[in-house]
Amino acid sequence: MSETVSSEDYHKLPGVSNSRLKDFIEDPRIYHYKWISGEYVQPAKDHFDFGSAVHEVALLGRSAANIVVIPDSVLSASGSRAGGKWKEFAAANDGSLLLKGHDFDSVMRCVDAVHKHPVASKLLRAPGYAEQMFVKQFSELGLSLRCKPDKLIPIADDGRAIVLDLKTTQATQPGAFVKSIDNFRYANQEYFYRKVLAECGYVVDAFVFVAVSVEQPHTVDCYSLSQEWLDMATEEVETALSNLARRTIENDWESETSGKIVCLSPPNYLKYRNEYSL
Numbered sequence: 592m593s594e595t596v597s598s599e600d601y602h603k604l605p606g607v608s609n610s611r612l613k614d615f616i617e618d619p620r621i622y623h624y625k626w627i628s629g630e631y632v633q634p635a636k637d638h639f640d641f642g643s644a645v646h647e648v649a650l651l652g653r654s655a656a657n658i659v660v661i662p663d664s665v666l667s668a669s670g671s672r673a674g675g676k677w678k679e680f681a682a683a684n685d686g687s688l689l690l691k692g693h694d695f696d697s698v699m700r701c702v703d704a705v706h707k708h709p710v711a712s713k714l715l716r717a718p719g720y721a722e723q724m725f726v727k728q729f730s731e732l733g734l735s736l737r738c739k740p741d742k743l744i745p746i747a748d749d750g751r752a753i754v755l756d757l758k759t760t761q762a763t764q765p766g767a768f769v770k771s772i773d774n775f776r777y778a779n780q781e782y783f784y785r786k787v788l789a790e791c792g793y794v795v796d797a798f799v800f801v802a803v804s805v806e807q808p809h810t811v812d813c814y815s816l817s818q819e820w821l822d823m824a825t826e827e828v829e830t831a832l833s834n835l836a837r838r839t840i841e842n843d844w845e846s847e848t849s850g851k852i853v854c855l856s857p858p859n860y861l862k863y864r865n866e867y868s869l
Contacts, residue, residue, distance in 0.1 A: 598643065598739075599686070601724060606735035607835065609783040613776055616831050623844035641805055642759040644688050644698045649705050649757060650721040650741055659687045660695050697805075701759070704809035711801045711811055714755045719744035727790040732836040738787040745793075752793045754784060756800050763802040763812040771802075778816050778824035786828070 602610070615622035625631040647656035665680040667673045670691075672681070681689065690698065706712045719742050726737040742755040760771055772778060781798045788795055800814045838844060 598646075598722075601737075601739050604724075604737065606726060606737045607832075608737050608739075609780045612783065612828065612831055612835070613779065615835050616776075616779075616827065618846055619834075619838060619844045620846055622835075627844070640688065641694070641698065641701075644690060644694075645701050645705075645759050645803065646722075646741065646757055647688060648698060648702045649715065653699075657687050658695070658698075659684045659689050661689050661691050663692070666691075700807070701803055701805065701809050704811050705757070705801060705803050708801070708811040708813070710799075710813045711755075711803075714742065714744065714753065714799060714801070717744045717753075719752075719755075725787055725791045727787055729790070729832075732832055733839065734832065734836055736783070736787050736790075736832075738784045740784055740788070743788070743793065746796060750792045750794050751796045752788070754781075754788070754795050754798045756780070756798065758800055758802045759805050760802050761804065761806060763804050763810045765812075765814075768800075768802050768812070768814060772816070772820070776824075776827075778820040779828050781816060782821055782824040782828050 602608075611622065611626055614625055644656075644658055647658055661672075661680070663670075665674075665676040667677070706715065720740075721742045722739060723743065724737060724739045725743075726735060728735050740754045741757050744753040744755065745751070746753055756777075758771070758777075760768065762768070777800065785795045785798065797815060800816075802812050802814065804810045
């Protein structure tokens with residue numbers, strides 16, 4: 592099943608998404624608090640989300656993007672989002688991404704850079720489904736899994752497709768992006784999306800990460816992950832899903848270290864940090 596749904600509504604839906612599974616992998620207690628207990632309240636943002644704005648414009652187009660430029664007249668004398676005029680304006684545009692003029696210009700420069708990249712622009716122009724949700728019940732797990740690819744591009748009648756995933760980042764060079772892959776578990780995301788999409792009838796031939804720098808000159812690079820990355824992700828995701836399924840049945844959300852005193856050893860990079868030669 593696929594349908595168009597806003598990012599805000601998507602994150603409120605039941606079922607397990609990649610981001611929720613990431614919380615579970617970090618700590619089952621966090622997962623329970625945020626997604627089961629009903630106690631978690633999403634913190635209000637007092638600033639615009641640059642990445643969300645770039646996604647909206649790049650994937651949906653400026654006319655369809657849910658973005659409103661803030662007029663200077665509703666800001667305080669210091670240019671902050673405060674005062675009666677601002678509150679009225681924010682209430683009238685509730686649900687929209689509200690950007691100051693210079694922030695909007697930065698977003699558009701970032702989007703323009705993506706559209707000028709020969710590979711990224713071709714993928715963005717290709718016919719496909721942008722920001723659509725796919726949901727599937729996995730009976731063997733007793734869990735409903737869902738994903739929302741930035742863009743799914745069918746390339747054949749037999750279900751073969753390409754997935755484009757747009758990432759805003761500080762730097763797009765290979766060494767820097769490898770760190771992002773590790774820090775944000777992008778390999779897990781790719782495997783999770785492939786798993787859900789396969790159950791929905793799509794075989795992902797290529798999963799392309801389009802990385803664009805938020806810093807000028809807004810460099811853009813495209814990456815795919817090696818099978819070694821995906822093998823590592825397969826083990827971690829499948830283990831996590833099995834563990835989540837068990838814990839859901841048993842209503843057990845304690846950490847592995849609960850009730851224990853854990854002895855920590857220094858990682859290797861600390862052991863050898865002073866060993867160098869001139």
